[in-house]
Amino acid sequence: MPDDDVLPFDLAGCLTRVRQSDQRAARDLVDHLYPLVIRIVRAHLPRRVQEEDLAQEIFLKMFTRLAQYQGAVPFPHWVSRIAVTTCIDHLRAQKRRPEFRWADLSENEAEVLDAVMTNADDVPANDAMAAHELVHKLLGQLKPDDQLVIRLLDLEQKTIAEISQLTGWNQSLIKVRAFRARRKLRKLFQDLQRTERS
Amino acid sequence: MNQPKPHDLWSRLTAAARSLDDDRDSSAPYGFSTRIAALAFALERRSVSLMDRFALRALSVASLVAVFSVALNYREIVALGAPAPIGVAAVVHDSEIFTYGENLAIVLDLAD
Numbered sequence: 370m371p372d373d374d375v376l377p378f379d380l381a382g383c384l385t386r387v388r389q390s391d392q393r394a395a396r397d398l399v400d401h402l403y404p405l406v407i408r409i410v411r412a413h414l415p416r417r418v419q420e421e422d423l424a425q426e427i428f429l430k431m432f433t434r435l436a437q438y439q440g441a442v443p444f445p446h447w448v449s450r451i452a453v454t455t456c457i458d459h460l461r462a463q464k465r466r467p468e469f470r471w472a473d474l475s476e477n478e479a480e481v482l483d484a485v486m487t488n489a490d491d492v493p494a495n496d497a498m499a500a501h502e503l504v505h506k507l508l509g510q511l512k513p514d515d516q517l518v519i520r521l522l523d524l525e526q527k528t529i530a531e532i533s534q535l536t537g538w539n540q541s542l543i544k545v546r547a548f549r550a551r552r553k554l555r556k557l558f559q560d561l562q563r564t565e566r567s
Numbered sequence: 568m569n570q571p572k573p574h575d576l577w578s579r580l581t582a583a584a585r586s587l588d589d590d591r592d593s594s595a596p597y598g599f600s601t602r603i604a605a606l607a608f609a610l611e612r613r614s615v616s617l618m619d620r621f622a623l624r625a626l627s628v629a630s631l632v633a634v635f636s637v638a639l640n641y642r643e644i645v646a647l648g649a650p651a652p653i654g655v656a657a658v659v660h661d662s663e664i665f666t667y668g669e670n671l672a673i674v675l676d677l678a679d
Contacts, residue, residue: 551577
């Protein structure tokens with residue numbers, strides 16, 4: 370087993386070497402942070418954007434802004450914030466949101482939605498994939514900022530304080546966005562229930 | 568039959584979505600870090616070379632402005648540099664004080 374897998378990653382030393390234009394250190398830094406960045410990208414990936422392209426954009430932003438990093442927050446938090454803001458910029462750039470229609474759902478998604486709306490039991494575990502897709506389609510109906518807040522709150526189960534740290538938004542604004550998003554989702558469900566009944 | 572409330576619907580749906588295990592590989596694809604490092608340092612070099620180019624351009628523009636201002640004020644520079652005729656010396660001296668050092672002259676006058 371190589372030593373790299375055993376020794377803890379020396380982030381501070383790596384950053385120092387990157388600042389001295391050490392390409393090897395830059396590669397190590399990318400490899401070290403990739404799982405963190407790709408997790409954020411996958412959670413907030415806008416439509417028609419390749420996850421690798423978005424990850425590349427985030428890492429290039431990280432390197433160009435490296436001189437601005439003062440160490441006030443841990444480096445991975447700082448990079449997470451760049452990742453989240455880059456994702457939100459891409460979401461905002463997508464002006465049009467696809468219409469949510471019952472007819473556009475796959476068979477599994479329609480079954481899950483039907484099950485959720487007609488009985489109080491939990492969704493079967495084997496329908497998790499369909500539920501996941503459905504949640505993403507429903508979230509796609511929200512404004513980008515609201516989408517991000519609900520994803521972080523309800524899917525990633527982050528606290529308001531953590532979201533504030535990640536996005537730079539104040540906590541009241543996050544609460545307002547969450548309230549607005551939930552109201553919209555409630556309306557969406559009511560419309561769907563009406564459609565289903567009719 | 569009682570319909571579940573929309574809030575319950577959403578929380579049950581998200582609970583189901585959360586239960587999905589993401590088994591996708593989260594390590595960097597082959598060559599990704601090399602490409603990023605190369606691009607990052609190339610960007611850095613480009614911004615440095617842009618600085619160089621702008622600095623040189625600024626230097627040449629400053630030199631041109633200097634030459635142009637010397638050319639424009641050539642007569643006055645020559646006149647200042649040449650010895651004035653004796654009879655005119657006092658007049659030139661006074662006018663110099665008047666034109667160049669009016670404020671200074673007032674201050675000196677007040678000091679006296």
